[in-house]
Each structure stands twice: as C-alpha cells, then as structure tokens.
Amino acid sequence: MDCYLGIDLGSTTTKAVYLDEHERPLGRGITNSRCNYALACEIAGDEAGINSRFMLLRRRIEEEDGARDGLAELMKWLACSFTFAQYVDQLAALEEICLEEVERWNDAFERDLYAKTLASLFERMRSEAEEMFRPGLAARSDFFRDIVANQYLDHAERLAKDGAVSFDRLTAIYDRAILRVEGKNFATAYAKHLDLACERAVWRGGFEPLGETLRRAVDYAIGVAFNVRNTIGTGYGRQTLPIPKPQIRSEILCHGLGAHFMFPNTRTVLDIGGQDTKAIQVDAKGIAVNFQMNDRCAAGCGRYLGYIADEMNMGVHELGPLAMKARKAVRINSTCTVFAGAELRERLALGEKREEILAGLHRAIILRAMSLLARSGGVHDEFTFTGGVAKNAAAVTALKRLISENYGDRMINISPDSIYTGAVGAALFARRDREAI
Amino acid sequence: MELNDIVRRCEDLYHDLDLTSVKEWKRRTGGKAVGFLPIYVPRETVHAAGALPVGIMGAGDDLEIIRGDAFYQSYICHIPRSTVELGLSGRLDCLDGFLFPAICDVIRNLSGMWKILFPDKYVRYLDVPQNFDERLGGVFYRQELAALFQDLCALTGRPASDEALRRSIEAYNENRRAIAELYRLRAEEPHRVPTYEHYLLMRASNVLEVTEHTALVDAYLAAARRENRPWRDNIRVILTGVFCEQPPLGLIRALEQSGCSIVDDDWVLGARYLREPVAAEGDPLDALVTSYLRRGTPTATRYIDEDAKGEDLIRRVRTLRAEGVIFASPSFCDPALLEAPMLQRALGAEKIPYTAFKFSENSGQLQVIKEQTGAFADSIKLWGAA
Amino acid sequence: MNPTPAVRKERSMELQKAMMGEHFKNLARAKDLGKKVVYTFVPGNLNELIWTFGMLPVHPEVNALQIGLRKKSGDYILEAEKHGHSEDVCAYVKCDLGMLKRGNIGPTGEKLPEPDLLLLSYTGCFTFMKWFELLREEYRCPIVMLHVPYQGDGRITPDMTAYVARQISEKVLPLMEKISGRAYDPDALREHLASSARAERDLVAVWESARNRPSPIDAYFGGVYYVGPVFSAFRGLPACEVFYETLRQEVEERVRNHEGPITPEGPLKEERFRLIVEGPPCWPNFRDLWKMFYEEGAVAVSSSYTKVGGLYDAGFRHDPDRPLESLADYCMGCYTNLNLPSRIQYLERCLREYDADGFLINSIKSCNSFSAGQLLILQELEKRTGKPGGFIESDLVDPRYFSAANIKNRLESYFQMIKAKRSA
C-alpha cells in the first residue's frame, strides 16, 4: 500500500509516522536516539510500520465483523502481547551479551561466579515478564532500556546483598551490554512477534470466539507491503539522516504543520523537546511565519527534567505527578541544569518539600519557554503544546497558568500524540512534495 | 518616627511595583507624574512644572519577566526588560510622561521603543551634553532644558515660571543636604546605618515628593543616632558601578554579611549627582546648566578625557578611609564594565585593593559573589593594610 | 571597510586594494613623511577635514574588522580580557586594544603609527566614548571630542546642527591647526566636500541598482566592499571618485546583462530570495555566513549596516556650500544615530522599494547600539509589511559567538519558511 513516511530524529527520541494517500495517519513509532542515528531511524520506521499494521488489522476486524464490544480490549491484549514477545527476544539478547562480557574476564573464579549470578538474574527477570505485560498496567516507559533497567537493577541489588557479588560490577556489565542490545533492530522480526502475540491474546485474554477473525486479520496485516513513496526527515539530527538534502525539512516547519494538522486552528506552537525549545507562530495554513528557539544550553529543555529525574532517582514520567501534589512552587534561582541539580539537593537538605521544589523547577522551565514565546510574537489563539514535555502534567499546569495570566483566555491544545508532531509534519510534507512533483 | 517604621515605609515603597504611592499622590494633588530612568535628570524641572518625578530603576527580583524578554536578547542587561515588563503590564500607566536621559545605547534605544509601545504618552530623550564648555555644551543643554520645561508645563497645564523653578531648586538643595548628611553619618559610623536601610532610604527618593523625602531622611538620621547598634568587625569599602541597573536587595545584604561595610556608593546616583547646591538666584535654567557642567559626578557615562575619574575615586578612598573598592557591574553593561579597568589601574597604582563582580537585578545565586567579597574582606582583615 | 576582495577580481576591487595598500604604506611611513596621524571612527568621521589639514586618518574599527576577517580577533580579544576587560563588552574595542597591546601591528602586517590626535566624532554609540577614554589612557596624546546629539525625536533641529558646527569650528579646527601646523583652508575643505558628494552620488546609483531583478549587487556581503572607500580614509579624495565611477559602470554592465551579484564562487546563478539585512556582519566568519546565503540563492538587496557611515540613499550629500553644517548633519545622520521609529521606517521603505521577500536581522552581541531594540524592529516590520522576518545572533569579531550549526539551522528554517509561504 502506498504511504508517506516522516521521520523526526530528535536528540533523545526518534519518531516516525506513516500517512496514507489521503493524509490519514496509519501508524507511528518511537525509539530512543541513543544508538546510532541511522539505526534509530530504521527502528522508528519499522515500529511505525508495525503500528500501521495494527491499525490495518483493527480496520480489517471491524470491516469483517462490525465494531463490537471487546474489540478495544482485544487490541490492548494484542499490543501488550506483541511488546511481550519483543521483550522476551530482547531479554535473551541482553543475557547473551552480558554473558559474553563476563566471558572475557581473566579470573576464572569470578567469571564463573558472575555467569551463574547472571543466569539466575535473568531467570528471575523472565519469570516476571509475563506479569509485566498485561493490559491495564501503566508502562513505565516506551523503551526497552528503561523497563529492563529497573528490573535488572532491582534483582542485581538483591543478589548482591549477601556480598558475594558486587552491585557495581553488575551494573557495569549491564551498562555495556545495553548499548549493544540497543544496536540491534528487533522490529524486523515483527511477523514472528505478531504471530506469538495473536496466540497469547487469544488464549490468555480469553478471546477464543474471535480467534478465527483475528488470525485472518493478523495474516492480512503481516502480508501488507508498504510502498513508501516519499520520506521527509526532520529534527535535531536531520543533517545526519541518510536521505538527500531536498528531503530534509527544518523542524520549525514540520512542527508548525504537524500542529496545524492535529489542531487546524493552531496559531502558536510551543515545542519543548529534549535539547531545544521552540516557539513558532503559524498562519492559517500551518506554515511557520515566525519562530524563536533556544538550543545552546540545556536549561529549560526536556533534558533539564531528565537530569533532575536522575538526580532524584525517578523516572521522567514520575516528576510531573509528584510536582502536581505541591501547594506552592519554590523559586529556583539556578538557570543552569547542573546547578539546579545542586540547588535541589541543597533545598532538600534544608528540609523543603520535594514536590514544591519540583513544582518550582517545572515553573522555571515554563518561564523560559514564556520568554521564547514572547520573543516569537506572543501567544495567539489557538495554542498547541507539543514535544515530550507536553506529556508532563506539572509543566502543562504551569504553562496554562502563565498563559492565562499574561495573555488571557486561550484555547490550549495538547494531543496525547504530541511527541509525534514533528514527524507528522514531515510526513505531510512528504505527501505534498510528492504531489508537487 | 521610630526607626522600624521608617524602614518599613521604605520597604513598602521599594516593593510597590504598582506605584500605589504615586497614584495616591496624584489623587491627593490632582497633579501629573513623570517617570525617568537612571542616572540623572533635572528633577527640578518636573517638580516646577507641578508634576511628580518618579524614578524607575527596573524591578529588582520582584517581577517575573515574561513579555519584557520579547524585546531583548540574552546579552543585553536586565533593567530594560523589567522596565518594559512594568510598562506592558500596566504598572506604569499612572505616569503621564517618561524621560530617557542619555546614559547608554540601551536606554537611548529604549526611548524610541517607548514611543512605539506607548504612543499616547509624552516621551522624551534627554540629550545631556558631553561637551562641558559653557559656550558649547552649555548653550545646547540650556536649549534642551528649556524645551523640556516647556513640554512639561504643557503637559501639566502650568505656566513655565522661573519663580517655580527657583523654589524647586531650593527644595532639592534641601534634599541634597539631608542625603549628604546621611552619607556622612554612614561613613563615620557604618554600623549605625546598615547598608540595607541606607539603600532603601535612597530608593524612596525615587517615588516620594522631594520635601517628604527630605523629612524622612531627617527623621531617619535622628532615629539612627539614637539607636544603639553593635559595632561590627567589617572592612570599609566603596561600591561603584551600580549607577543604573540595581543589585537585588539580597545582594546588598550579602555584601554586609560577608564582611564589607559600604561607606560610599553610586546607587540612586541621580539624587546626589550634583555635588553642591544649585544656585537659587539668577536664571534658574542657567543655574542647572552650570551645576551640571561644573559639579556633576564624574561617573562612567560622563565622557572625561583626563584622569579625573580615577583621581576622584582615590580621593574618596582616602577621605573616607576606605580599605578597598568593590566594582559591581551589571552584566553586559558597557559603561560600567569599560570604565572599571581604567579605575582599577588607577587604584592599582596607589596599591588600593579592589575586587570586581557582575550581577543582574534578578541574580538569585549569590553564593559566588558572597564567596568573593568574603575572601576580599578576609584578605584585608588578615593582612591589614599591607 | 575593505575586506579581502572577492575571488573574481573586478577592476573596482583592484582599485580599492591599491588604495588601501597605498594608504597603509603611507601610514607606516607617516613619521618619516612628516605626516600627522589622526585616529577617528567611521560613523560620523570628519575625513574631509582631516585631508584638508594634510593629516592621515586611522580608523580603529576598520583595523578591528580587518583583523576579524583574518581570524586573529579571537586572540586579541583574549589579550584585552587579560587586561581586565569583561567578556560582556563590545568586542570591537577589545580587538583594537588587544592589537595595541600586541604591538599595534596593523592589518597589512606593518606597524601602525601612534596617533598625534584622537578625534572622537562620537556618532550613534556611547561605547565610542569609552573606547577613546581607553585609547587616551594608552597614548596620552591630544584628544578632542565632538558631541553629536542623537535624533531622539527623529529629526535634526537647527540648534543641533549649530551646536555640532560650533564644536567643529571652536574645538576641532583650532586643535587641528595646532597639530598639523597648517592654517584652516576653507576652500580646500569645499573641494573635498564636492568630491565626496560626487562619489556619494555614484554610490547611491549602485545601491539603487538592486531594484532590478535579478539584483546585480549584494548590498550586504558585497555591500561592505562597496562602502570601503567612502566610509574609511578616502572620502573626499579623487581616487575615491574614480572608484565609484568604475564600480557604477561595472554594476550597470551587469544590469544590462541581467547578471546577479558576484560571490566568492563566481556570479550567482539564480536569485531565489531577496532580503533586507539589518545589523553588522560577523567578520571572522564572513565567508561562512555569505556562503549560507548564496548557496540558497539569497541576495541582500539592501542593508542597514552599509549605512552606518552615511545615509546617502536617503538623500544626504556633503555640501560645499554649507561646509561645517553639512559635516555636522552628516555626523547626526548616520544610521545608528536614528531613533528606533526612524530605523523601522527606513527598513520598511527598503522592504517596499526593493521589493524584498523578507528581512533578516543579524543581531550582534557586541553592539548594543544596533542590537538593543532589534526584536521590536522585527515585530513592527512584520506587522507593517506582513513580510517574514528572520533572526540570527553572532558577533562582529568575537568568534566565540558564532555557532555555524545554529545559524545554519535558523537560516534554513527561514528560507524554507519564505518558500512555503510563497507556495501556500
């Protein structure tokens, strides 16, 4: 089937979106950019392909069987089972590589000891995995790296308790191995994983009556061939994308158009990504007319939050909810991310509340964004907030308050898919450019 | 009045970003109010036209800058953004006019911005002369002042009268007298006039009607002399460079806490820019012109092509028995930062110790500055005058 | 203002090079020739007067920019910072002072003579005052300052003109007489002024050629070569007239042939974007920035930087009939002496008259005179013309403030924005 691909190679995450001939979204994929860029694009693209297959699969079931109750539930089962199947493969790869690391050691005793420890560690992880991938459980992260790290470190800590093995060495093994696992693309094995997922969903989810329909749909989805008619790349690392220059588009334009696509009345866009913050004004057609960006210093970007999260031993997901519990926001004096980290420690030591400090930190980020917005021409109706940080409730709350205080009533849009905005814009350009040819 | 009441009053005025005191004055008197930026404007002309001159010195760290940043790149000092923020948030609406004295390019350009942003207000760029020859710069300045006075009188609807000008000059001479006494007391017994209180008292001159401010200073002087305050083991320093953008209150306190007592400074410099009383007889504009040309403070924004500025600083160090000089410059402030090395070389030649740091009106992290001034005080204390 | 000439050597460029070479040679030998040397600034310079007294001008800014072009400014700036100057302040000053501290070797590799006179005609920037205070501290030679009032209300009043003219006649002339040992010769001055006016007329013709499509000139990158002689030492000299006549002919020739401007990589093939540029260039990366423009087919059809030494296209001419008054008006009329509303008006006029697609601001960290307020200029111009504005940040001579990746990203986005707007 003909489709168009948009890739947003971000500093922290790489996003891909497939659109069909009618500019309808088919699917989207995301991966972290930590491994090499080309691979990140490949994986994100493949993940978007998988996501598109899910979409087609669902459509097929609806067509065949009519929309019915339980379909949503089934899709959830299918999705988490798919992730589970992938996870199992990834876990196996991780184990293998960890063992390889240990194999290289000289000391035979240590080698043996750690190999055994690792074997039991992975055994425990595997036995837990089944439980981790049930529908309805909030995933801690989209990324293998984050999910597995938690599990691994937990067990490593427990195993190291009696002192026979060192926790630090176990982490060191992990740190090396994970990089290599991230260097592999597991999305290519989608057919196998989808098969497995289909089975698990039917049996474990109790969807036997739908089994036949599902099987047919899955087979169909696996069989679809995507004919990518045009690709446009954008994002922080776009210059390194393995595609010709005319197919590369500035992030500003893509974010503007992406936001316009999601919310057609958008006039002002704020994107807070991992390493840069952009304020964009767009016209009625979604074309950027003015923009400001901040991209030299990590202060005020998503990475700032990531850094703070590391500092507090939390996931970025958890920051927002905690900050939301605050009754007031502490004023943060440091602009520098690293200094803010130190200030955080200092304030904690002085007995200030975690949530209030966090609220202050969120406010600090948003204040920086406000100044960019001001510089780009203010906040006009409607306003769309995109980028990874838009997922953070505390940041959103701070933003809403500051906008209403300074610009009055504004319609504020945030899409749950906001992280894909840039990629959507790129995919739209991909289709429009193709049309123009 | 008790000391505490005076200080509290000044604190209130300092934090009163909405200028409620100015609004009250306008309500009470039915007069107009005219804002001005640092350093020097001849407030006598505003006063004589029947308006209240209101000094705006940024917003310290009391205000979050949201729209002000829309107008300034990161490498421009802070005071114009908070000034714009104050304006755009309506806090300066009670000012019927605004004067932009020639200080530097930033303020100069701000005058044009103000014309665009607030087209309904009276806005004037006041070009003070950099030529101090009476027949040249003097003539030009007199023309400027006359035009300004005409404008102001047109704004208030009062006749432009020499008599009124002379009365205003007298009122400001009184104020200069009180302020000079305040500085004298602090220099003699710094522990009696804590830096923080001194500063707030000076800031009050920005918003109070001049006679009211004079009375406040006099009351403070009386109270401070009565109050028993412990002597402190601090070094005596002169602070320089803060003639335009002002350090936040926290910083002003930190200096004293880190062991430095300020015995002279250039904050709120406009209030004592003219170092002697202005002649209250004869042509009042001529008197103002002469004072400006002859008795103005040799500060960074005044072009002087001889060694006078360094000499003046050294003389003040000597007469006030200062043990060192602190150069506090607003970040990105060309006048202060370009002046400093020249003054420092002059001090160096006389072996007068100094230290220098940068700040901005909303600096929150004072640790580094405190560390530095603390070490400076340490070194003078531990090593004496050597 | 005479950067290394472009690759394809036009005759005018050869001329300029020869003029510069000659001038610096004379400077190096000034003391032997018995010539007195005057240091003075570009905006609002009194060149004609300096020549009238047979003295030789040195422009510290021109040195600073030449050094920037040769990528030596970074070192000199560090040198000045070593002597107590802040990272925050204007880097032109620091570059010049650093050069002085390192032996005052000029851009051509020859030592510059020390000044016999510092002539501060301070136009459009307060930093000049500090700069001269600093130079005075070093040289301790006679110094004279010309206070040039700002066009705070957007106009030059007769009082202002009289004030400046009187400063010239009562302060500047007597000192110049004393130092040069020559009596003031008003007729000689008139002649120089007449010569200036002729060169200025030809320069304006060059500017206006940019109305053509394609524009035969780049009025920003190319423009800084064009203003070289008239901004610096040569205004008022016959050689300067010859240069502009030649340049004008070359440009008219290109118009006839429908040729675009010449870039370091030859003539521009296709004019894709017509821009007005506000703000000075960044000398150490001048070529890099230019390349980012011509690679995209972007041409500056007018710029404000090339007006810091005189707003001739707005009608000003040196006038032999009002010698001192016209010098006064010249000083007060330079671009950075305009107030903000006038600057906006000027740019707006350029946008319309040259039928530009948009305008780009290169905001210079060093220069508060230019930069403070540029963001308002951006907003206002967009509002008034509906044309898109772009904004990049760099520095005149401080290489630490040039981030190629950053600027490229912004420029790319900007060009794509204009394109998308056009096709929408």
Place this chain on the structure above:
Amino acid sequence: MIHTLGIDVGSSAIKAVAMKLDDQGGGGTLAASHVNKIRKRSVKDVVLQVVERVLQEGGLSREDITYIATTGEGEMVDFRNGHFYSMTSHARGALFLSSSVRAVMDVGALHARVMLMDSRSKVLDHRMTSQCASGSGQFLENISRYLGVAVEDIGRLSLEADKPEMVSSICAVLSETDVINMVSRGVSTPNILKGIHLSIGKRLINLLRMVKAEGDVLVTGGLAQDAGLLAVLQSLALELGLKVRIAAHPQSVLAGAIGAALWGGYRYTKLKMKEAEV
C-alpha cells in the same frame, strides 16, 4: 600546642582535617583527615560523621580542639568558631602543601577558580567560572557515569588516549549527547575522557592566563586527583608558552580544610592576645 579543626563543606564532598599547631598558632602538622562524599545525604549528618572520623583518627576529643573553622558552604555548620571564605583557605592550604606556590587552581564539583597569591598566601587576584557547569567536576562525573567508569579511574584512562575527540557543545548537559554519539561511533573511552579533559582544561588554562599566573601553580580540590586533567593542563600550558609549573599534591583535595584549620589557629591566638591585653 593546640589543635584546630578545618571543615570544608563542598557541594559534593565534605573534607575535614585536624591540625597540630604551636601555641602561637604557627607551624602546623596534619594530625588527621577524612573525606566523604555527600551522595544525596543530609549535609549536616555527613559533616558530623566526617568530624567524628577525624577526631577518632587523630586520637582527639572535641575538648582537645581549640578552634573549629569552616570553609566552603560551611556557614551552616552551627558548631563552628569561625568561617573563612574558600579562596582565603585554599590559598593558605596550598601554601602549606607547597611553600613555593604562587597560584592556586581549585577545581571542585561545581566550581573552578584560580587565585593568584603572594608568598604569605594573600589572594591578589582571582577568576572563576560563572553559573555554568561546563568546566567543573560534575560534568566529568556525569560523563564517566555514563561510560561506566569509576571516578577514580578517569585519570588513568585519559592518559591512555591516543586520539582524543572533543565534544562540540559547551554545555555540560548537552555534551552527553555528543558522548553518546562517540560511544556509538566506537570512539574509545580514553579518547572520550581526554576530549573532555581538553575542553575543561582549556577553560581552566584561560582562567590562569587571565590572572597572569607565573611560577608554581598548585591544583587543589577534587579534580587535583585526576592525573589525566593534570597532564592536559601541563601540556596546554606548555603549548601556550605560559611560564608556569602546574602540579598537584597528594593532599590537594584537603587544601581548603587545611587552610581553614590554619587560619583558625591564627585567629585563635590573636583573640587570646587581645584578651590578654584587656
């Protein structure tokens, strides 16, 4: 003979020493010392722990101590007798460690500063980094954590570099992305570390240049233990033709604490003399 205690409260570690001085507050030998990282614990608790350890090691009790001096962020230590600012104490400590030193380069977790001093350790001039962490220890620590290298090993590894690669971003946080790219491109850990050392080193040397230091320069603070950084500093100084000899002392990390303890002794005897006069 008297004993004084010097406590250097840093942003990442607490350093404390006990010094033995003669009755005039002169002389001075190191009686005991201890360093402990704060690691997200309460600063006060760590201070107490460190002080206890020092007393224990020196066979001292609280009563034996005549003056407790703090430095760094020690203003909040409530049992102190006096506080000295870091520059004052680092200069004094440096002089104690090496009598010929005329400049100190103190590089800690969040700050870097260079002091020029005279033969009595009076600070004549100084330069420090502003509110940006791009030239300090935390930067290095973050990167090493990412690379899975223990802080103690950084120096050794960096010395093994053969083709160092510089990070392009000046930002301590954004550089991580660069490093990640390097890792994925297969740049070796030593080459990455040395690249970081070079970038930090350049900043530090610049500070040194700005105070016009000459002669012996002692590196103090936590990064003095980093042989890789030291080597880079030395070669950069050579390259730039600076007339300096840059070195560290095995006890460099204690310089602040030592200086504070010594100044404490000096103040103590001075105060006693004053008392005697009265």
